[in-house]
Amino acid sequence: MSKTDKREMVLHAALELIAEKGFHDAPMATIAETAGVSAGTIYRYFENKDDLIREIYSYLEGNIWAAIKKNYPEGRPIRERFLHIGQSLMGYFLVSPMEFRFIEQFQNSPYGVDCRRDKFFGKKDKDLVTELFEEGLNQQIIKDLPLPILSALSFGPLIDACRDHILQFIELDDTLINQIIEANWDAIRR
Amino acid sequence: MSKTDKREMVLHAALELIAEKGFHDAPMATIAETAGVSAGTIYRYFENKDDLIREIYSYLEGNIWAAIKKNYPEGRPIRERFLHIGQSLMGYFLVSPMEFRFIEQFQNSPYGVDCRRDKFFGKKDKDLVTELFEEGLNQQIIKDLPLPILSALSFGPLIDACRDHILQFIELDDTLINQIIEANWDAIRR
Amino acid sequence: MSKTDKREMVLHAALELIAEKGFHDAPMATIAETAGVSAGTIYRYFENKDDLIREIYSYLEGNIWAAIKKNYPEGRPIRERFLHIGQSLMGYFLVSPMEFRFIEQFQNSPYGVDCRRDKFFGKKDKDLVTELFEEGLNQQIIKDLPLPILSALSFGPLIDACRDHILQFIELDDTLINQIIEANWDAIRR
Amino acid sequence: MSKTDKREMVLHAALELIAEKGFHDAPMATIAETAGVSAGTIYRYFENKDDLIREIYSYLEGNIWAAIKKNYPEGRPIRERFLHIGQSLMGYFLVSPMEFRFIEQFQNSPYGVDCRRDKFFGKKDKDLVTELFEEGLNQQIIKDLPLPILSALSFGPLIDACRDHILQFIELDDTLINQIIEANWDAIRR
DNA sequence: AATGAATGAGCTTTCATTCAT
DNA sequence: GATGAATGAAAGCTCATTCAT
CATH class of the missing domain: 1.10.10.60 (Homeodomain-like)
Structure with a gap:
């Protein structure tokens, strides 16, 4: 080994x-x-347990970005790219419930808060999603709201839906998944 | 004492x-x-620590329902009632950051999962929000989606926004609050 | 009250x-x-829990002596009196399993040891049983053994039998009870 | 270490x-x-305190059986074997007062009751002593009494005597030990 | 490099006893 | 006299981390 x-x-x-x-x-x-x-x-x-936990998250984040970037419709309309991101995310979570549950725990813990703080206050590179939102804002396609709010409107419900599916409160299928992502789009588009 | x-x-x-x-x-x-x-x-x-934690949640839940019911525009259009609920919720959370953080932790824990399971599988009475959604579904005013999804679309982003405000990643004001709630309405309305 | x-x-x-x-x-x-x-x-x-426990024992001891003294065949042969004591003891224990279990616990604990010490080193009055043994020794009817040994030979097996009955390992009836007491007599008589 | x-x-x-x-x-x-x-x-x-306690008992039980089996007069008359067992037991206890007091406490406790229950209801192998009693019953050498009673008659007084010696209420010597064991034999033999 | 036994501070919970009312 | 809420010292047990091998 x-x-x-x-x-x-x-x-x-x-x-x-x-x-x-x-x-x-x-x-x-x-x-x-x-x-x-x-x-x-x-x-x-x-280094210690905290470090281990953060490294796991980092690893999973990599997986997620990879999932999003796979077949990313670069150059296509914002709406199309938005839908792709949503589908990739939900697709990833639904086939990886274990990863999902880890991430959920991580986000909702002091670790996650630190991580989010780093993200918003620029210790991390601007990502694909941020770029998409900024482009949409510039083109006046999406509502003029702060990035964290757009993020919340786009991904909050998506995550909640995955959780409810994994906990077997609901049964997600492709139709429903698309309806959810479309609804998120309705929330942010002008 | x-x-x-x-x-x-x-x-x-x-x-x-x-x-x-x-x-x-x-x-x-x-x-x-x-x-x-x-x-x-x-x-x-x-009885023990678990009991203490559940009692705290129970107490906070009471506060929240009280906040929602205060000045609830009974009999007014669904959209108006929806906006009232969103405003009440965010209003409550923003003046009670401590309560908010407790609730967030509770929801995202085995306690919260049990609690949610009871709610969806009917061990609790139908609440104001469920009634509102059902009325909206009947009148074909809101999208035909499962209740947990409507719930996620309505409250997920709202909660995320509160968290970001409390963590001082964003600064919510009345305008922004209303924009968020309107966006949530856009997500669920037909 | x-x-x-x-x-x-x-x-x-x-x-x-x-x-x-x-x-x-x-x-x-x-x-x-x-x-x-x-x-x-x-x-x-x-005064405290210890005191309470000792008082209970004292009370039960009184009951036991009363049971033994009831119909005690004063003046009859040693063997007859011995059998009476055995029968009284077992009779008392078998109708009072709760008392029995308390006494057993008491005996087998620091309380019981102290109590026994007092008994042997004369802080208590000479009792009926001691008198019986001493008489039997004088008359050379029972074996020339120290009093504690005679006591052990006479009552040890009797207590064990009661315990096994109460725990339902055996089923005592009058015949068996008498056989046990006779066996104890065989153990101590010359 | x-x-x-x-x-x-x-x-x-x-x-x-x-x-x-x-x-x-x-x-x-x-x-x-x-x-x-x-x-x-x-x-x-x-695993825990209970486990520790049971393991100690198990260890002591091993010692005791070893003591009994040492120089066990296999094939010799029942009475001789009975005396050997009694002598071995008392010998072991008298040189190991600490072990004795542990065993006494163990026997008189929920642990001991469970243990005894297992023994009588067959979860343990038939032991040397049981075999001896059964042989004696078959040969009509010992009284026709249930095994637990024979056990009580044989070992109850022996244990009591050891306790009184260890607590220094009496002073056992070889003569007295043999007298006690002989008395026990008198109790069970026909 | 890898091991895994050992550490010991820390956890939740219990309960004999006290004392203000 | 009687109450029962409050105490706080202990209990059994866990587990992140270390370090001799």
């Missing part, structure tokens, strides 16, 4: 356990056991 | 600490200290 | 609870509740 | 403390301190 392998084993074991049990019911010892390494080994690859 | 006072001291101390630090970083000992009572006293009023 | 009544209510409540749950699972608060008095009231009648 | 050493340190520390103070006055913290390990370490070797 190579160095990278071990790191990944730990990362996935932690992702799985935390998704299922929550941050506080996923002891490092259990993560180690699930990953097939010793408890001490985790600390070779991650 | 009367009997009721102590219960309330504990309830508010717990609300405050949990809002600020999270469930797992608000030890009973600290709650007791903040409330100005001994650790054992908490257990005279609440 | 008179003063004496309250004391007795507490005493019986404690007896019942301790018999069923054990010393450490019979909180003073529960005893008070069962007795229909307040927690503080217990401390008017008993 | 090897792995096994630590487990044994804990086991012996717990045995000692519980023997002296009782289950409820032997906190895990004190056991750890006595054993020279940290509180958490105990839980590496024992």
Whole structure:
């Protein structure tokens, strides 16, 4: 098992356990056991539990951007690109409920708040979505609202819908997914 | 200090600490200290920590419904009632950031999931919002989507906006609040 | 409710609870509740929990001696008196399983050890049984063994049998009871 | 200090403390301190306090059976074997007062009751003593009484005598020990 | 590099006892 | 006398992290 392998084993074991049990019911010892390494080994690859958690999120964020960028209709109308992003996001979450549950927990925790703060106050590169919104604002296609609000209108309901699906409160299908994304578009378009 | 006072001291101390630090970083000992009572006293009023947490939520839920019902424009058009609900909710959250953060944590936790399950699977009475949606569906004023989706489209962005305001990522004012609620209306109306 | 009544209510409540749950699972608060008095009231009648426990034992000891003395065949042969004592004891225990369980717990605890120490080192009056043994020794009817040993040979198996009956490991009837007592007599007689 | 050493340190520390103070006055913290390990370490070797207690008993039971089996006069008359068992038991207890007091407490507790229930209702293998009694019953050498009664007649007084010796109420010597065991034999033989 | 036993501070909860009313 | 709310010291147990091997 190579160095990278071990790191990944730990990362996935932690992702799985935390998704299922929550941050506080996923002891490092259990993560180690699930990953097939010793408890001490985790600390070779991650500074501490917080660091491990943030690294998992970072990894998942990468996956999500990759999912969005796949077949991204660059150059096509804003609405079309918006729908693509929504579909990619929901598609990703619905086939990866474990990842979704991790992300949900992360967002809703001190980690997530820090992360969001970094995002809004520019410690991160401007992303695809921000660019899309800014373009839409410039072209007066979408409502003149602050970016965080546009983001909330676009993705908040989408995430809630995924959660309700994963918790089996509702049953999402392609039609419904598209209706939701269209509704989000209705919320932000002029 | 009367009997009721102590219960309330504990309830508010717990609300405050949990809002600020999270469930797992608000030890009973600290709650007791903040409330100005001994650790054992908490257990005279609440069965255990879980019970305390659920009681706080229950109390806050009462506040929220009271806020919504205040000046509720009964008999007025659906859109008007919808806007009232949105305004009441955001109004309540923005003057009670602590309560907001508690509720957010609660919703996003096993407690909240249980609570939501009860709501959707009928262990709770039909509420004002459900009635409003059903009326709107009947009159073909709002989109034909499942209730949880309508709920997500209506309140998801609203909550996200409150959070961003409370975390000082954005600055909400009355104009912006109304724009958000109108956008939510655009999302659900036909 | 008179003063004496309250004391007795507490005493019986404690007896019942301790018999069923054990010393450490019979909180003073529960005893008070069962007795229909307040927690503080217990401390008017008993110095503390230890004192309460010792008083219960003392009370039960009185009952037992009374049971033994009832129809005691004073003046009859030693063997007859021995059999009477055994029958009285077992009879008492079998109709009072709660009392039995309390006594068993008491005997087998620091309380019981202290109590036994007092008995052997003469802080208590010489009792009926001791007198019987001494008479038997003098008359060379029973084996020349120390009193505690004679006591053990006579009553140990009897208590064990009661316990096994109460725990439903065996089913005692009059025949069996008499066989046991006779066997005990065989153990101590010359 | 090897792995096994630590487990044994804990086991012996717990045995000692519980023997002296009782289950409820032997906190895990004190056991750890006595054993020279940290509180958490105990839980590496024992699931919880109950488990620790049961493991100690199991260990002592092993010792006792070993003591009985040592020089066991297999094939010799029942009476001789009976005397051997009695002598072995008392011998073991008298040189191991701590073990004795632990066992006494264990027997007289929910643990012991469960253990006894298992024994009588067949969850354990038939043991040497049961075999001896059954043989004696078949050969009509010992009284026709249920096994638990024979057991009580044989070992009850023996245990009581050991307790009185350990508590220094009496002073056992070889002569007296043999007299007691002979008396027990008198109790069960026809 | 990897191990995993050991640590010990920290958690939630209980309960004998007190004392203001 | 009686109350019962309040106390606070302990209890059993967990787990992130370290470090000798």
